Amino acid sequence: MRELSKNVPEPPFRNHEFSRDVILEVLSNRRRRFVLHYLKQNGDHTTVSELADRVAGWENNKPIEELTHRERKRVKNALRQFHLPKMENCGFVEYDSRRGNVALSEAASNANFYIDSLTDGDIPWGLYYIGLSALSAVCLVGLWLGVFPFDSLSPLLCGVFFVTTLTASSMGHFYDNYYRMRLGARAEPPEVEER
Incomplete structure (x- = not known):
């Protein structure tokens, strides 16, 4: 061929x-x-x-x-x-x-070609990471100032939570890009609506 x-x-x-x-x-x-x-x-x-x-x-x-x-x-x-x-x-x-x-x-x-296609209900990854960063900043400020409910949390517990959340988010982002948005990775293109 x-x-x-x-x-x-x-x-x-x-x-x-x-x-x-x-x-x-x-x-x-x-x-x-x-x-x-x-x-x-x-x-x-x-x-x-x-x-x-x-x-x-x-x-x-x-x-x-x-x-x-x-x-x-x-x-x-x-x-x-x-x-x-x-x-x-x-x-x-x-x-x-x-x-x-x-x-x-x-x-x-x-070559691999990726298409970033959002369907109904999808949140863009950039917006997701901005939200995660804002939540982290609020928790960090709350821990530093010792305000409720952060005064009852340990800094180590918060750190473990955010590292785990970031790791899981990164793995989800990788999966989304490589297996869902890559042309040829699925039976139908990323843009085709599920029937």
């Missing part, structure tokens, strides 16, 4: 790291994020038709069997005419338009 574009010259960055601008350009479009997610999740190569069906299903929040011909065709045409050629030019995929095959490039296979 890696021999998709034998006669096409390789972009100079095909086997190197992507620049920030190239990554942001490719990931700025939801369809392209869905393409990367699908290829990372399903063995890094497929046909355009199979890819279009899956992307259309995610976009319309429907199982593939319930998609209309129009929904499939709209996504397939956009992928063939615009998104896959752009992704190939940026070095993310290898696209054989004559055969209708798509493969993840070696550079994209080796």
Whole structure:
């Protein structure tokens, strides 16, 4: 499958790291994020038709069997005419338009891409850490001034509580980023609503 574009010259960055601008350009479009997610999740190569069906299903929040011909065709045409050629030019995929095959490039296979997507009820990690810092500051000031209820707590107990809380929070943040927000880590992209 890696021999998709034998006669096409390789972009100079095909086997190197992507620049920030190239990554942001490719990931700025939801369809392209869905393409990367699908290829990372399903063995890094497929046909355009199979890819279009899956992307259309995610976009319309429907199982593939319930998609209309129009929904499939709209996504397939956009992928063939615009998104896959752009992704190939940026070095993310290898696209054989004559055969209708798509493969993840070696550079994209080796890279991890993260999407920070908040769903209803999610609190941004930055806001969470600001709250944890504020709580720590209030406890520290309360211990220092000896005001109720902090006067009954030992500084060691407070320190153990906050170190444990920070450790658990950091582990949760790592899990959230690596297993929930990384393209290809779950069955569906981070942006797709749970059905």
